Amino acid sequence: MGYKVFIDGGHGTTGLKIHERLDQRDDIEILRIDEAHRKDLDAKIEMTKQADISILCLPDAASRELAQAAPPDVRLIDTSTAHRTNPDWVYGMPELAPGQREKIRNAARVANPGCHATGFILLVRPLVDAGILPPDYPLDAFCITGYSGGGKKMIQNHEKADREAYLSSPGQYGLTQKHKHLPEMVMMTGISQAPAFSPIVGDFYSGMVMTVPLHTGMLHGSPGPEEIRQVYRERYGEEKMIRVMDKDPEDGFIHSNVMAGSDEFQIFVTGNEERVLLLSRFDNLGKGASGQAVQNMNIMLGIEETKGV
Template sequence: MSHTVFIDGEAGTTGLQIRQRLEGRKDLEVVSIDPAKRKDVDARAELLNSVDAVILCLPDDAAKEAVGLISSNSVRVIDASTAYRTASGWTYGFAEMDRDQRAAIASSTRVSNPGCYPTGFIGLVRPLVTAELIPSDWPLTLNAISGYTGGGKGLIAEFEAPAPETSSDAFRIYGLPLQHKHIGEMQAHGGLDHPPLFAPAVGRYAQGMIVEVPLQLWALPGKPRPADLREALAKAYAREAFVEVASAEECTALQKARAGAAGYNADLDPEALNGTNRMKLYVFGNEERQQARLVAVLDNLGKGASGAAVQNLNIMLGLPETAGL
């Protein structure tokens, strides 16, 4: 038996990638609305309530409007916007986040797809908070860079405009008011008492990202070693198909290889996992200085968006979790 799926907003960047990941599957049938009726509220409501699952790839307000049109108790909804990521009654769609999270997703009819930056941050931090290596009230900072597709249609159009209309900067920091919409999500699902200090940036490349959390180990109550952090992460994700923790040997090799005196390294490529639903975590440390840098590499359109949505869809419909991924 195949399940019917409606991607509301399938023409957007995330929607297109979700559809591509679902193409050719025999266990799913992707249905679309007649383009002439796309703005017809009654037609949309009828379709939203007639399928087995809905994936919303819409701006926040439009996503809320779509949810308001769903009256059926059996339709399973995955929302890719930020509208419900900390909302009561919604399950956070990061299956690897906690040992009970996958079961919660499977039993839920309302799942909020995680943001791309929070996926990297929570993936790095939550297991360490759970293991009490990082106190829940610790002041954390994350530095991150994403491809420009994470900025939506406006930024994509700007960065891909033909010369001379296009901008020329190679690197751009943003979120300077310190009120980025991902912060509440990172605090809530990272298990933190206070919002982290978030320093995001965008680069002149399409997709892929690096999320980094620096730590002063000497200041932490238990003064953990870099090895303690890596071992806690490895234990948390030992049986996961999509989250990998680099070995101590790999991290050491990366710290030395091609680095030279300045410490530059070309092997940590933000585009390394593009087109996949994978995320790879690294722990780089200096025992003498008692410092560490936690690093996550993922595709902002993969594990940070469309890949995670398909993974959640599989879990919610009782299908093999890795199907299409």
Template sequence: MTPKIFIDGEHGTTGLQIRTRMAGRRDVELLSIPEAERRNAAMREDLLNNADIAILCLPDDASKEAVGMLSGNNSVRIIDTSTAYRIASDWAYGFAEMDKAQADKIKAARHVANPGCYPTGAIGLIRPLRAAGILPDGYPVSVNAVSGYTGGGKQMIAQMEDQSREDSISANNFVYGLPLKHKHVPEMKTHGLLDRAPLFSPSVGRFAQGMIVQVPLFLDDLKDGTTIESIHAALVAHYAGQDIVTVVPLAESTKLGRVDAEELANTDRMKLFVFGTPGGAHVNLVALLDNLGKGASGAAVQNMDLMLSA
């Protein structure tokens, strides 16, 4: 039988992008709710319970409510794109490339938590270095990032695009998360295998989709003998055989003068770079992705496909 998929929140930013990615697919049947009924709880509950996989594209509270609507149902599998379950031990974390066993965990899981956009970049850079023993216990990790404004969902899109609104945003680039308590920090710490919470400073630019995540490192404070080449080699080994997450060769990245945050917009891929000078004191790790691609909707469809392949 053709598996039935219901996207709860299908008329929002992430939901719409998932729907677009599924358009034309004949191997799945999409259950749909009319836009005007998107908050009709009885209708949602019915559709949720009739799906084989429910993809939740809702704010955290509404996600928890949807999971509650499925509490008596032992067959529906869930992919949640919110922050609600990303460090819950009974949910599989939906970052298939984060280590060798993760894709199989996602395949077998009933409940999958889709990663946050910024954590996808940060964990993608940090976890391989923790696993290889290069990034020692206690290292004070900083994560600096810029996102396209669709990362803020329907509300921020309207604030950036409609300057007649009372709450419009006129800045072309702004830093936020200033109290340093962003909701993505616990997820970066847990799945980045860090013993100290990273210092995370996000920002938004006046472009719709795209993201750069940077993790600067002091080589002297890493495992003895670490070099730009050994860091790059550890990332290359970690992502060997992957095609969605790739590591840019040093010979290529050393020639670059800049990295464009929009380069991977409208793709589901992520590129990792290691910048610095051989023999120098510092390296800067950079992840490039689309906040709505590998950072959200692309990852959700990848996870759905893994679950359907079980």
């Protein structure tokens, strides 16, 4: 066997998906804790000491507790929101900016991004860095995602035989504008204020589309769709998991579940010379969660980063 990996919280949606990915690999040995000790902090700390990397798939409070108790040289990837804006942790998005991969490679603590944040940041950050999008632009964003993003309870509610009739329609949430991904969306893009963000749950298992509308007259240089598309090509041209699409989505529609089961991240720029839509389409369980965690693990271990994703 090769590297040893401990997954703490392997019974949740993200943890199970990571288990599925790593179980198929001959270069990874998954360390398994006795079921009777899976909530025993001391036992879990001992497992992290034995592992080359531990992946935390826990609620925020439990992740903080383990991270604080673990020795500083223990290598952790946290999939919760607990540490994403913590300056002592490296943000686990290799494509964020030049040098980010090297930071992840050398890190002891890596915070895996949120799914909505992933879709937003990879659209917005290049335009801010290129000087096209003013940091104080009053951004809006909306995202439709599969119900698996809500975890086990939401999955059960959608899939039970006697479910509520309203679950067949899209469900808008985050109505108080306090979505838990907003802090990282601001910090990792360099914008000066949070977007007005409207996430929506659809009646499908996985996949998502993030949309950021822009008025070109409020951008530096008033760029049209092709000029913005070229910024993405230059930024992500060497990336294996990001694909800048040359054509508009299928038949004038963009369907949110098309990338379910994939780790590819697609970028579309549609609209006209006055208004454009920035669109990212990917799997909330793939590049938005477990696929990103495995990509970060690979980088930290010096393995080809797309292996198993």
